[in-house]
Amino acid sequence: MLEGLLIGLSTALSFKMLLMVVGGCLIGTFIGMLPGLGPMSIIAIMIPVAISVGDPTAALILLAGVYYGAIFGGSTSSILINAPGVAGTVATSFDGYPMARAGKAGKALTVAAIASFCGGTVGAILLMGFAPALASVALLFHSAEYFALMVVGLSAIAAFAGNGQVSKALAMTLMGLMLATIGESALFNMPRFTYGVMNLQSGIGFITLAMAMFALPEAIFLILDPSRSKSQSEQQNEIKDLRISKKEAKTIAPVIGRQSVLGFLIGVLPGAGATIASFLGYAVERNLSTKDDQKEFGNGSIKGLAAPETANNAACTGSFVPLLTLGIPGSGTTAILLGALVALNVTPGPRLMVDQPEIFWSVIVSMYIGNIVLLILNLPLIPYIAKILTVPRTYLIPFILFFTLMGVYIGQNNAVELLILIVLGILATIFRMASYPLAPLLIGFILGPMLENNFSRSVQLYDGVGFLWERPMTGALLIIAVFLVLLPSLRLWISNWKEKRKFVADGD
Amino acid sequence: MKYRFGMKSAILAMSAFCALNFSVNTMAAEPVVDSIHFLIPGGAGGGWDGTARGTGEALTKSGLVKKASYENMSGGGGGKAIGYLIENAKSNEGTLMVNSTPIVIRSLTKVFPQNFRDLTMVAGTIGDYAAFIVGKDSKYKTFNDVITNFKANPRKIAIGGGSVPGGMDHLVAAMAFEAAGEDPTKVKYIAYDAGGKAMAALLSGEVAVVSTGLSEAIALADAGEVRILATTASERVPAAPNAKTLKEQGVNAEFVNWRGFFAAPNLPDAKRKQYISALEAMYATPEWETVRARNGWVNIYNAGDDFTAFLEKQEKIIGDLMRKLGFL
Secondary structure, eight states: OOOHHHHHHHEEEEEEEHHHHHHHHHHHHHHHHHTOOOOHHHHHHHHHHHEEEEEEOHHHHHHHHHHHHHHHHHHHHHHHHSSOSSSSGHHHHHHHHHIIIIIHHHHHHHHHHHHHHHHHHHHHHHHHHHHHHHHHHHHHHHHHHHHHHHHHGGGGGGGGGGSSSSSHHHHHHHHHHHHHTOOOTOSSSBBSSSSOOOGTTTTOOOOHHHHHIIHHHHHHHHHHHHOOOOHHHHHHHHTTTTTTHHHHHHHHHHHHHHHHHHHHHHHHHHSOHHHHHHHHHHHHHHHSHHHHHHHTTSOOOOHHHHHEEEEEEEEHTTTTHHHHHHHOOOSSHHHHHHHHHTTOOOOTTTTTTHHHHHHHHHHHHHHHHHHHHHHHHHHHHHHHHGGGGGOOHHHHHHHHHHHHHHHHHHHOOOOOOHHHHHHHHHHHHHHHHOOSHHHHHHHHHHHHHHHHHHHHHHHHHHSSHHHHHHHHHHHHHHHHHHHHHHHHHHHHHHHHHHHHHHOOOOHH | OTTGGGHHHHHHHHHHHHHHHHHSSOOOHHHOOEEEEESSSTTTHHHHHHHHHHHHHHHHHHHHTEEEEEOOOGGGGGHHHHHHHHHHHHGGTEEEEEETHHHHHHTTTTSSOOOOSSSSEEEEEEEEEEEEETTTTTTHHHHHHHHHHHOOOOOGGGEEEESSSSSHHHHHHHHHHHHSSOGGOOOEEESSSSSHHHHHHHHHHHHHEEEEEHHHHHHHHHHTSSSEEEEOSSSSHHHHHOOOOGGGGOOOOEEEEEEEEEETTTTTTTHHHHHHHHHHHHTTTTHHHHHHHTTOOEEEEEHHHHHHHHHHHHHHHOOOOOOOTOOO
């Protein structure tokens, strides 16, 4: 392994290669900030440039840089304007945006940068050490297990049901699941619930719904409620309050440690990926924290921001495992990367490590370098990026609206998406006024198709629901899901019981 | 079906980029058509997008066409662009719409109200055959091994694919089993939402066989993870000389997933001929060879009335099969 690492280092550390990483990271970060352009589209845009570079190693290093930059840039729009451009950064906005609103935008971005860095770096170490072994573990997962994993992911909604809003959160989740059934699905020949409207045939786009649920209501609320825009002193605060205190670092360190590993493992599974990893990370960390900390989740908890950010970056690295060792793309982004590899005459698969070790190792080394470069590039930039929020609201609102509308239009070139956005956005604003949480709706929408497809595939394969008890791993995952949902009540019960004991003891 | 070309969208996007960059033409040949406006019924980066932009690139760079422009019009699984072309036929004589096998399947299932006959059929330009693959350690050595096991217990063999039930991968599997004398409705087809996911299911042992496109199958077979049991080509394909066709194994079934171009209804015959001769001349140019090789496309050319006959035949085969399977 050491030998391989040296081959990788010697190729990746030349001036040209470093230029590629730095350039890729910069391009990725800036384009990635635009909602609507996720890592997948940015890589697709950059592939011709990479191929014209000629040398496959350099091309891959450039693309890896773009990939990391895009992931990092994506969380920026989630945090600053509540506009998650990719599903993987939805969970980032749960606590990142409240932090930014509370005048801690700089800190939120710093936490995100550090969490991303750690997730990516730990992921790269795990990838280097265990890729072949993990690939065979990933193949133990069948549709039944993916179904169970999605159920575990859905338990993340428990995180929003904490403040006596269980029924509201459940209702919103159901609504999200229902919205996900609109249009053509992967398992049915005919479109469903389109009511003859042709533009609904491809279903509601993720970006359209995300913008409608998060960014648009935010802009409307900014207009309706002028007090939401901050005073001068708070604006100053945003730029100054960049550093993380020692106490905060101590709080997030275990979160980052756990989520780097968990996120990576989930990313390795070809059917799961960064989105599930981020929701799971959020749910797990919320359940693990103390009761006081739990109240913070959703209101600007630093843990709630670090968890999904670490997990989604680690998962992105994890998704390289099936790509590099089996030649299977586990996500849309790795599918595009596979296309690029094939165009460069590189065949990913078990033989890549043997036949073209310099490519395998330089990809790994470029992951380390990419992560380090991103951190170095972005930390000094954060005060300037955070300054976006200090723009007076008369300019900020049109800015948010512009990016929201553009993000929705840009992918599909379809103006009807804008109408859908506005209708859903108004609905979302009404929901928010009635204090219904919107995140569960989006979680339901994202997980719905995966839940449904894996469930029906398993029913088909087992001619019934036998897989629920015939496959031990499915059963185990479902039990974990039940446990995660019940944990808050369980905790309450235990603490009540302890109180009682104490009282009895005192009474003695 | 929209995912079938997903793995290659990267390369397709590349051709899109090149088409933008090199619109300055080199005037190598006499221009046959002044300008073509390509209408793409899907978003940027998809299979249709790559085909239109790649073709446009070869046509303009070789000088066969002076100018090419592109418009993405997604919506309704491609139906929106078809409707647009029909409604605005008069002003769209300079427009070519790219499309592929799904136009046949989707007009049969009435996903959109129109039919390929409502348009002027110009030419099918490229295509891909289908293939059946198994994991490298699979007990199945030939397609007939699969059939023998299927006879014993049809519920025991799960066949995966990257398209919906009633979509291309399913239809190809049903077609092959029917040609082998089995009941196509008994085929246990498991749909995945992308070719890559079906492949993961094959390697994990969830499904025994995967029905997919040949070019995707060749890439995986080269990586050593899978074996190609059979292709749906009429004879062996040069890119995979060891992959036997279904016909060689005594199963009389053929299938081509084509991509090609349509024009507005009632296009003047002279204009249609111009388009056809431009596309025909394109095959001999080195510019086309570059684009084709970069994307791994197979030249399967069908122009004018041959194209019409081909589509009608494909519609009949697919329609009969879908009726038998209960999708119509």
